[in-house]
Amino acid sequence: MQVFHDYVKDGKIKLDPAKKITKPVTYQDPCNISRSGGLWEEARYLMNAMCTDFRDMAVNREYNHCCGGGGGYIPMGPEYKRRRMASGKVKAEQIRETGAEMLVVPCHNCFDQIRDLNKEYDLGIEVVHFKTIIPQVWDLPDHLKPKEEHGETG
Amino acid sequence: MPEPAIDTDFIRERLAFFKGARFKTWLDICAHCGYCADSCFFYTAHDKDPKYMPAYKIMQTLGKLYKKNGNVTREELKGIADIAYGDCTACRRCSLYCPFGIEPALMIAAVRGMCCSQGLAPPALMEAAKNHLEFGNQMAITTEDMVETCVWMEEENEEEMPGMKIPVDKEGCDTLYVLNAREVKYYPQDIAEAAMIFHAAGENWTFPSMGWDMTNLGMFAGHAKIMAHAAKLCYDAAERLGVKRIFTSE
Numbered sequence: 001m002q003v004f005h006d007y008v009k010d011g012k013i014k015l016d017p018a019k020k021i022t023k024p025v026t027y028q029d030p031c032n033i034s035r036s037g038g039l040w041e042e043a044r045y046l047m048n049a050m051c052t053d054f055r056d057m058a059v060n061r062e063y064n065h066c067c068g069g070g071g072g073y074i075p076m077g078p079e080y081k082r083r084r085m086a087s088g089k090v091k092a093e094q095i096r097e098t099g100a101e102m103l104v105v106p107c108h109n110c111f112d113q114i115r116d117l118n119k120e121y122d123l124g125i126e127v128v129h130f131k132t133i134i135p136q137v138w139d140l141p142d143h144l145k146p147k148e149e150h151g152e153t154g
Numbered sequence: 155m156p157e158p159a160i161d162t163d164f165i166r167e168r169l170a171f172f173k174g175a176r177f178k179t180w181l182d183i184c185a186h187c188g189y190c191a192d193s194c195f196f197y198t199a200h201d202k203d204p205k206y207m208p209a210y211k212i213m214q215t216l217g218k219l220y221k222k223n224g225n226v227t228r229e230e231l232k233g234i235a236d237i238a239y240g241d242c243t244a245c246r247r248c249s250l251y252c253p254f255g256i257e258p259a260l261m262i263a264a265v266r267g268m269c270c271s272q273g274l275a276p277p278a279l280m281e282a283a284k285n286h287l288e289f290g291n292q293m294a295i296t297t298e299d300m301v302e303t304c305v306w307m308e309e310e311n312e313e314e315m316p317g318m319k320i321p322v323d324k325e326g327c328d329t330l331y332v333l334n335a336r337e338v339k340y341y342p343q344d345i346a347e348a349a350m351i352f353h354a355a356g357e358n359w360t361f362p363s364m365g366w367d368m369t370n371l372g373m374f375a376g377h378a379k380i381m382a383h384a385a386k387l388c389y390d391a392a393e394r395l396g397v398k399r400i401f402t403s404e
Contacts, residue, residue: 066245072374077278
Protein backbone atom coordinates (compact mmCIF):
# COMPACT_ATOMS: atom_id res chain seq x y z
CA MET A 1 0.00 0.00 0.00
CA GLN A 2 2.89 2.31 0.85
CA VAL A 3 4.42 1.40 -2.51
CA PHE A 4 1.22 2.04 -4.47
CA HIS A 5 0.81 5.35 -2.66
CA ASP A 6 4.37 6.36 -3.59
CA TYR A 7 3.90 5.30 -7.23
CA VAL A 8 0.84 7.52 -7.54
CA LYS A 9 2.19 10.43 -5.51
CA ASP A 10 5.52 10.42 -7.36
CA GLY A 11 3.79 10.16 -10.73
CA LYS A 12 5.25 6.76 -11.62
CA ILE A 13 1.66 5.72 -12.12
CA LYS A 14 -0.82 8.30 -13.34
CA LEU A 15 -4.47 8.02 -12.50
CA ASP A 16 -7.11 9.35 -14.88
CA PRO A 17 -9.55 11.63 -12.99
CA ALA A 18 -12.22 10.86 -15.61
CA LYS A 19 -12.07 7.17 -14.67
CA LYS A 20 -12.61 7.75 -10.95
CA ILE A 21 -15.08 5.36 -9.35
CA THR A 22 -18.30 7.23 -8.68
CA LYS A 23 -20.20 4.74 -6.54
CA PRO A 24 -19.76 5.05 -2.76
CA VAL A 25 -16.59 3.29 -1.57
CA THR A 26 -15.30 2.65 1.94
CA TYR A 27 -11.92 1.55 3.26
CA GLN A 28 -10.94 -1.03 5.85
CA ASP A 29 -7.91 0.01 7.93
CA PRO A 30 -6.13 -3.29 8.59
CA CYS A 31 -4.73 -3.43 12.14
CA ASN A 32 -1.24 -4.26 10.88
CA ILE A 33 -1.19 -1.48 8.30
CA SER A 34 -2.94 1.30 10.18
CA ARG A 35 -2.73 0.82 13.96
CA SER A 36 0.60 -0.99 13.89
CA GLY A 37 1.97 0.30 10.59
CA GLY A 38 0.98 3.98 10.71
CA LEU A 39 -0.13 4.12 7.06
CA TRP A 40 -3.66 5.48 7.42
CA GLU A 41 -3.22 8.80 5.61
CA GLU A 42 -1.46 7.13 2.67
CA ALA A 43 -4.55 4.97 2.24
CA ARG A 44 -6.84 7.99 2.20
CA TYR A 45 -4.65 9.75 -0.34
CA LEU A 46 -5.09 6.77 -2.66
CA MET A 47 -8.81 6.40 -1.94
CA ASN A 48 -9.47 10.02 -2.82
CA ALA A 49 -7.32 9.71 -5.93
CA MET A 50 -9.37 6.69 -7.09
CA CYS A 51 -12.92 7.54 -6.02
CA THR A 52 -15.25 10.51 -5.99
CA ASP A 53 -17.39 9.30 -3.09
CA PHE A 54 -15.05 7.92 -0.43
CA ARG A 55 -16.82 7.25 2.85
CA ASP A 56 -14.83 6.52 5.98
CA MET A 57 -16.21 4.13 8.57
CA ALA A 58 -17.40 5.60 11.88
CA VAL A 59 -14.21 4.72 13.71
CA ASN A 60 -11.19 4.65 11.48
CA ARG A 61 -7.44 5.10 11.08
CA GLU A 62 -5.55 3.84 14.16
CA TYR A 63 -8.86 3.49 15.99
CA ASN A 64 -10.27 1.11 13.38
CA HIS A 65 -11.96 -2.08 14.45
CA CYS A 66 -10.27 -5.34 13.55
CA CYS A 67 -12.11 -7.09 10.70
CA GLY A 68 -12.68 -9.89 13.21
CA GLY A 69 -10.54 -12.39 11.33
CA GLY A 70 -7.08 -11.38 12.55
CA GLY A 71 -4.57 -13.12 14.77
CA GLY A 72 -4.91 -16.41 12.91
CA TYR A 73 -8.69 -16.63 13.40
CA ILE A 74 -9.33 -17.57 9.75
CA PRO A 75 -6.77 -20.40 9.55
CA MET A 76 -8.19 -21.82 12.80
CA GLY A 77 -10.75 -23.27 10.43
CA PRO A 78 -14.47 -24.09 10.34
CA GLU A 79 -14.51 -25.03 14.02
CA TYR A 80 -14.11 -21.33 14.86
CA LYS A 81 -16.18 -19.87 12.05
CA ARG A 82 -19.40 -19.39 14.01
CA ARG A 83 -17.53 -17.39 16.66
CA ARG A 84 -15.66 -15.44 13.99
CA MET A 85 -18.93 -14.44 12.33
CA ALA A 86 -20.58 -13.54 15.66
CA SER A 87 -17.79 -11.20 16.75
CA GLY A 88 -17.52 -9.82 13.21
CA LYS A 89 -20.93 -8.20 13.75
CA VAL A 90 -19.26 -4.94 14.79
CA LYS A 91 -17.35 -4.69 11.52
CA ALA A 92 -20.39 -5.72 9.48
CA GLU A 93 -22.50 -2.96 11.07
CA GLN A 94 -19.73 -0.41 10.50
CA ILE A 95 -19.60 -1.30 6.82
CA ARG A 96 -23.37 -1.19 6.42
CA GLU A 97 -23.57 2.26 8.05
CA THR A 98 -21.31 3.76 5.39
CA GLY A 99 -23.81 2.88 2.64
CA ALA A 100 -20.83 1.95 0.46
CA GLU A 101 -21.17 -0.44 -2.46
CA MET A 102 -17.48 -1.24 -2.60
CA LEU A 103 -14.82 -1.77 0.05
CA VAL A 104 -11.09 -1.48 -0.56
CA VAL A 105 -8.75 -3.33 1.78
CA PRO A 106 -4.99 -3.82 1.53
CA CYS A 107 -4.83 -6.99 3.66
CA HIS A 108 -5.65 -10.46 2.46
CA ASN A 109 -6.77 -11.56 5.87
CA CYS A 110 -9.29 -8.72 6.20
CA PHE A 111 -10.30 -9.41 2.59
CA ASP A 112 -11.32 -13.00 3.33
CA GLN A 113 -13.03 -12.09 6.60
CA ILE A 114 -15.02 -9.27 5.02
CA ARG A 115 -16.06 -11.52 2.16
CA ASP A 116 -17.37 -13.98 4.76
CA LEU A 117 -19.15 -11.15 6.61
CA ASN A 118 -20.60 -10.00 3.30
CA LYS A 119 -22.40 -13.35 2.96
CA GLU A 120 -23.24 -13.78 6.64
CA TYR A 121 -24.73 -10.29 7.06
CA ASP A 122 -25.91 -9.81 3.48
CA LEU A 123 -23.98 -6.57 3.05
CA GLY A 124 -24.12 -6.60 -0.76
CA ILE A 125 -20.67 -5.06 -1.03
CA GLU A 126 -17.87 -5.67 -3.50
CA VAL A 127 -14.58 -6.33 -1.68
CA VAL A 128 -11.37 -5.46 -3.53
CA HIS A 129 -7.67 -4.72 -3.09
CA PHE A 130 -5.96 -1.54 -4.29
CA LYS A 131 -4.18 -3.58 -6.94
CA THR A 132 -7.51 -4.54 -8.49
CA ILE A 133 -8.76 -0.96 -8.66
CA ILE A 134 -5.63 0.93 -9.68
CA PRO A 135 -5.56 -0.68 -13.17
CA GLN A 136 -9.22 0.33 -13.61
CA VAL A 137 -8.51 4.00 -13.03
CA TRP A 138 -4.99 4.50 -14.35
CA ASP A 139 -3.88 6.46 -17.35
CA LEU A 140 -1.31 4.22 -19.03
CA PRO A 141 1.18 5.39 -21.63
CA ASP A 142 0.39 3.92 -25.06
CA HIS A 143 3.21 1.37 -25.14
CA LEU A 144 1.82 -0.33 -22.03
CA LYS A 145 -1.77 -0.51 -23.28
CA PRO A 146 -3.34 -3.66 -24.70
CA LYS A 147 -2.69 -3.62 -28.44
CA GLU A 148 -6.28 -3.18 -29.64
CA GLU A 149 -6.68 -0.05 -27.53
CA HIS A 150 -4.21 2.00 -29.51
CA GLY A 151 -5.08 0.77 -32.94
CA GLU A 152 -2.39 -1.79 -33.69
CA THR A 153 -3.21 -5.27 -34.84
CA GLY A 154 -2.18 -8.62 -33.45
CA MET B 155 -5.85 -42.94 25.52
CA PRO B 156 -5.41 -40.51 28.42
CA GLU B 157 -4.21 -37.09 27.43
CA PRO B 158 -0.65 -36.25 28.50
CA ALA B 159 -0.19 -34.24 31.70
CA ILE B 160 0.78 -30.61 31.43
CA ASP B 161 4.51 -29.98 31.67
CA THR B 162 4.14 -27.55 34.54
CA ASP B 163 7.92 -27.15 34.91
CA PHE B 164 8.05 -25.84 31.38
CA ILE B 165 5.11 -23.50 31.97
CA ARG B 166 6.79 -22.17 35.11
CA GLU B 167 9.98 -21.60 33.17
CA ARG B 168 8.08 -19.56 30.58
CA LEU B 169 6.24 -17.62 33.27
CA ALA B 170 9.59 -16.74 34.89
CA PHE B 171 10.95 -15.72 31.49
CA PHE B 172 8.01 -13.38 30.87
CA LYS B 173 7.97 -11.92 34.36
CA GLY B 174 10.28 -9.07 33.44
CA ALA B 175 9.51 -5.49 34.31
CA ARG B 176 6.90 -5.09 31.61
CA PHE B 177 4.49 -7.97 32.24
CA LYS B 178 4.92 -7.73 35.99
CA THR B 179 4.12 -4.02 35.93
CA TRP B 180 1.17 -4.51 33.62
CA LEU B 181 -0.37 -7.26 35.72
CA ASP B 182 0.18 -5.31 38.93
CA ILE B 183 -0.91 -1.93 37.64
CA CYS B 184 -4.18 -2.82 35.88
CA ALA B 185 -6.81 -0.92 37.87
CA HIS B 186 -9.71 -2.82 36.29
CA CYS B 187 -11.08 0.56 35.29
CA GLY B 188 -12.89 -0.92 32.32
CA TYR B 189 -11.79 1.57 29.68
CA CYS B 190 -10.62 -1.34 27.57
CA ALA B 191 -14.06 -2.96 27.61
CA ASP B 192 -15.86 -0.81 25.06
CA SER B 193 -12.80 -0.75 22.81
CA CYS B 194 -13.07 -4.50 22.22
CA PHE B 195 -15.30 -5.72 19.41
CA PHE B 196 -15.69 -9.12 21.07
CA TYR B 197 -17.23 -7.31 24.05
CA THR B 198 -19.56 -5.06 22.06
CA ALA B 199 -20.55 -7.83 19.64
CA HIS B 200 -21.67 -9.97 22.59
CA ASP B 201 -23.95 -7.44 24.28
CA LYS B 202 -21.21 -6.27 26.63
CA ASP B 203 -20.78 -9.66 28.24
CA PRO B 204 -18.06 -9.00 30.87
CA LYS B 205 -16.24 -12.19 29.98
CA TYR B 206 -15.02 -10.46 26.82
CA MET B 207 -13.47 -7.46 28.59
CA PRO B 208 -9.76 -7.38 27.72
CA ALA B 209 -8.72 -6.94 31.35
CA TYR B 210 -10.85 -9.94 32.33
CA LYS B 211 -9.45 -12.05 29.50
CA ILE B 212 -5.94 -11.34 30.77
CA MET B 213 -6.95 -12.21 34.34
CA GLN B 214 -8.42 -15.49 33.12
CA THR B 215 -5.33 -16.42 31.10
CA LEU B 216 -1.93 -15.00 32.05
CA GLY B 217 -3.22 -13.83 35.44
CA LYS B 218 -4.49 -17.31 36.23
CA LEU B 219 -1.23 -18.95 35.15
CA TYR B 220 0.76 -16.69 37.47
CA LYS B 221 -1.70 -17.10 40.31
CA LYS B 222 -1.41 -20.89 40.09
CA ASN B 223 2.32 -20.65 39.39
CA GLY B 224 1.83 -22.77 36.28
CA ASN B 225 0.15 -25.63 38.17
CA VAL B 226 -2.78 -26.02 35.84
CA THR B 227 -4.56 -29.14 34.68
CA ARG B 228 -5.04 -29.88 30.99
CA GLU B 229 -8.72 -28.91 31.33
CA GLU B 230 -7.77 -25.57 32.84
CA LEU B 231 -5.17 -24.90 30.15
CA LYS B 232 -7.77 -25.78 27.50
CA GLY B 233 -10.03 -23.10 28.94
CA ILE B 234 -7.14 -20.63 28.84
CA ALA B 235 -6.34 -21.58 25.23
CA ASP B 236 -9.97 -21.12 24.26
CA ILE B 237 -9.79 -17.49 25.39
CA ALA B 238 -6.30 -16.80 23.99
CA TYR B 239 -7.13 -18.14 20.52
CA GLY B 240 -10.88 -17.73 20.28
CA ASP B 241 -11.77 -14.53 22.15
CA CYS B 242 -8.98 -12.18 21.04
CA THR B 243 -7.47 -11.43 17.63
CA ALA B 244 -4.57 -9.47 19.16
CA CYS B 245 -5.73 -6.38 17.24
CA ARG B 246 -4.21 -4.04 19.88
CA ARG B 247 -7.14 -1.64 19.88
CA CYS B 248 -7.58 -1.92 23.66
CA SER B 249 -4.01 -0.68 24.17
CA LEU B 250 -5.03 2.70 22.75
CA TYR B 251 -7.61 3.15 25.47
CA CYS B 252 -5.63 1.87 28.47
CA PRO B 253 -4.60 4.81 30.69
CA PHE B 254 -1.51 2.83 31.70
CA GLY B 255 -0.48 1.75 28.22
CA ILE B 256 -0.92 -1.93 28.96
CA GLU B 257 -0.76 -4.14 25.85
CA PRO B 258 -3.04 -7.16 26.33
CA ALA B 259 -2.19 -8.46 22.85
CA LEU B 260 1.42 -9.11 23.84
CA MET B 261 0.24 -11.00 26.92
CA ILE B 262 -2.17 -13.04 24.81
CA ALA B 263 0.73 -13.90 22.50
CA ALA B 264 2.75 -15.12 25.48
CA VAL B 265 -0.19 -17.24 26.64
CA ARG B 266 -0.60 -18.72 23.14
CA GLY B 267 3.06 -19.75 23.27
CA MET B 268 2.50 -21.67 26.50
CA CYS B 269 -0.70 -23.30 25.20
CA CYS B 270 1.00 -24.24 21.93
CA SER B 271 3.90 -25.87 23.80
CA GLN B 272 1.36 -28.24 25.40
CA GLY B 273 -0.34 -29.13 22.13
CA LEU B 274 -3.31 -26.83 22.67
CA ALA B 275 -3.09 -24.57 19.62
CA PRO B 276 -6.17 -24.95 17.39
CA PRO B 277 -5.44 -28.03 15.24
CA ALA B 278 -6.16 -26.43 11.85
CA LEU B 279 -3.94 -23.46 12.65
CA MET B 280 -1.15 -25.77 13.82
CA GLU B 281 -1.39 -27.97 10.71
CA ALA B 282 -1.12 -24.93 8.47
CA ALA B 283 1.74 -23.52 10.56
CA LYS B 284 3.69 -26.77 10.12
CA ASN B 285 3.45 -26.32 6.35
CA HIS B 286 5.90 -23.42 6.73
CA LEU B 287 8.51 -26.00 7.79
CA GLU B 288 7.81 -28.60 5.12
CA PHE B 289 6.87 -26.44 2.14
CA GLY B 290 8.08 -22.96 3.04
CA ASN B 291 4.50 -21.67 2.94
CA GLN B 292 1.32 -22.17 4.95
CA MET B 293 -0.73 -23.62 2.07
CA ALA B 294 1.53 -26.60 1.28
CA ILE B 295 2.17 -25.31 -2.24
CA THR B 296 5.16 -26.92 -3.94
CA THR B 297 7.80 -24.73 -5.56
CA GLU B 298 6.90 -26.36 -8.89
CA ASP B 299 3.23 -25.37 -8.56
CA MET B 300 4.12 -21.84 -7.51
CA VAL B 301 6.45 -21.35 -10.49
CA GLU B 302 3.80 -22.82 -12.82
CA THR B 303 1.24 -20.40 -11.42
CA CYS B 304 3.56 -17.49 -12.23
CA VAL B 305 4.10 -18.71 -15.80
CA TRP B 306 0.36 -19.23 -16.23
CA MET B 307 -0.47 -15.75 -14.91
CA GLU B 308 2.16 -14.19 -17.14
CA GLU B 309 0.69 -15.92 -20.22
CA GLU B 310 -2.88 -15.20 -19.19
CA ASN B 311 -2.23 -11.47 -18.96
CA GLU B 312 0.25 -10.81 -21.74
CA GLU B 313 -2.48 -9.42 -23.98
CA GLU B 314 -3.80 -7.20 -21.24
CA MET B 315 -0.37 -5.65 -20.73
CA PRO B 316 2.30 -6.29 -23.34
CA GLY B 317 5.75 -6.94 -21.89
CA MET B 318 4.50 -7.70 -18.37
CA LYS B 319 6.66 -10.36 -16.69
CA ILE B 320 6.62 -12.31 -13.44
CA PRO B 321 10.37 -12.82 -13.03
CA VAL B 322 11.16 -15.71 -10.67
CA ASP B 323 14.55 -15.81 -8.91
CA LYS B 324 16.10 -13.04 -10.98
CA GLU B 325 19.29 -11.91 -9.30
CA GLY B 326 20.34 -8.32 -8.70
CA CYS B 327 16.89 -6.70 -8.75
CA ASP B 328 15.97 -3.78 -6.52
CA THR B 329 12.88 -5.38 -5.09
CA LEU B 330 11.76 -8.75 -3.81
CA TYR B 331 7.99 -9.26 -3.85
CA VAL B 332 6.46 -11.60 -1.27
CA LEU B 333 2.78 -12.33 -0.75
CA ASN B 334 0.11 -14.29 1.05
CA ALA B 335 0.04 -17.99 0.16
CA ARG B 336 -3.71 -17.74 -0.29
CA GLU B 337 -3.10 -15.56 -3.33
CA VAL B 338 -1.19 -18.35 -5.07
CA LYS B 339 -3.74 -20.98 -4.11
CA TYR B 340 -7.07 -19.19 -4.44
CA TYR B 341 -6.48 -15.82 -6.10
CA PRO B 342 -3.69 -16.23 -8.68
CA GLN B 343 -4.92 -13.15 -10.52
CA ASP B 344 -3.60 -11.14 -7.54
CA ILE B 345 -0.04 -11.98 -8.63
CA ALA B 346 -0.76 -10.71 -12.13
CA GLU B 347 -2.36 -7.52 -10.82
CA ALA B 348 0.73 -6.73 -8.74
CA ALA B 349 2.99 -7.58 -11.69
CA MET B 350 1.05 -5.22 -13.96
CA ILE B 351 1.38 -2.37 -11.47
CA PHE B 352 5.12 -3.04 -11.03
CA HIS B 353 5.52 -3.11 -14.81
CA ALA B 354 3.62 0.16 -15.24
CA ALA B 355 5.75 1.82 -12.55
CA GLY B 356 9.00 0.51 -14.05
CA GLU B 357 9.85 -1.50 -10.93
CA ASN B 358 12.88 -3.79 -11.21
CA TRP B 359 11.57 -6.72 -9.20
CA THR B 360 11.62 -10.46 -8.71
CA PHE B 361 9.60 -13.15 -7.02
CA PRO B 362 11.48 -15.86 -5.08
CA SER B 363 10.86 -19.56 -5.74
CA MET B 364 11.34 -20.13 -1.99
CA GLY B 365 10.64 -17.66 0.80
CA TRP B 366 7.69 -16.01 -0.94
CA ASP B 367 5.04 -16.50 1.76
CA MET B 368 4.91 -13.35 3.89
CA THR B 369 2.35 -14.80 6.29
CA ASN B 370 3.47 -16.32 9.55
CA LEU B 371 1.14 -18.79 11.17
CA GLY B 372 3.89 -19.77 13.61
CA MET B 373 3.41 -16.35 15.15
CA PHE B 374 -0.36 -16.73 15.43
CA ALA B 375 -0.09 -20.27 16.82
CA GLY B 376 2.56 -19.23 19.34
CA HIS B 377 5.28 -21.52 17.97
CA ALA B 378 8.54 -19.58 18.15
CA LYS B 379 10.59 -21.95 16.00
CA ILE B 380 8.13 -21.94 13.12
CA MET B 381 7.72 -18.19 13.48
CA ALA B 382 11.49 -17.66 13.15
CA HIS B 383 11.73 -20.16 10.28
CA ALA B 384 8.93 -18.55 8.26
CA ALA B 385 10.34 -15.05 8.67
CA LYS B 386 13.89 -16.20 7.90
CA LEU B 387 12.83 -17.77 4.59
CA CYS B 388 11.90 -14.33 3.23
CA TYR B 389 15.10 -12.71 4.45
CA ASP B 390 17.16 -15.61 3.07
CA ALA B 391 15.51 -15.08 -0.32
CA ALA B 392 16.35 -11.38 -0.18
CA GLU B 393 20.00 -12.14 0.58
CA ARG B 394 20.25 -14.92 -2.00
CA LEU B 395 18.91 -12.70 -4.76
CA GLY B 396 20.75 -9.59 -3.65
CA VAL B 397 17.76 -7.24 -3.53
CA LYS B 398 17.68 -3.89 -1.79
CA ARG B 399 14.21 -4.14 -0.30
CA ILE B 400 11.22 -6.39 0.22
CA PHE B 401 7.69 -5.43 -0.82
CA THR B 402 4.87 -7.28 0.86
CA SER B 403 1.53 -7.83 -0.84
CA GLU B 404 -1.75 -6.33 0.23
